[in-house]
Amino acid sequence: KRLPDAEAAICDCLGVVASNGKKSPLLRIPDGVKINKIVYLDFLKTKVFPWIQEEFGGVPVCFQQDGAPNHTAKIVQD
Structure with missing residues (x-):
């Protein structure tokens, strides 16, 4: 059921989905x-990488992002 526009809400979230089907909890971005x-x-550093470490331990993983500016920023790539 679609909510009328007046009742719809926007919630920014971040999540990770692994190729084996494991999913991180959704991380809500504060208003x-x-x-x-x-x-x-x-x-x-504080949410995603610790989840990856907890779920996969020492198993090598490939962390992939799209080309969003925040993902490609030098500070993030380093």
Whole structure:
């Protein structure tokens, strides 16, 4: 069922899906937070990479992102 536009809400979230079907919990972006390269990098370091380590341990993984500016920023790529 589609909500009428007046009732619809926007929720920014970040999540990871692995090729084996494992999915990270959805990470909700707090209201009012604009995702820039610094915020994105913080999410990677504090939420995404720890989840990958917990789920896959020492197994080598390939972390892939699309070409969004926050994903391709030098600080994130380093």
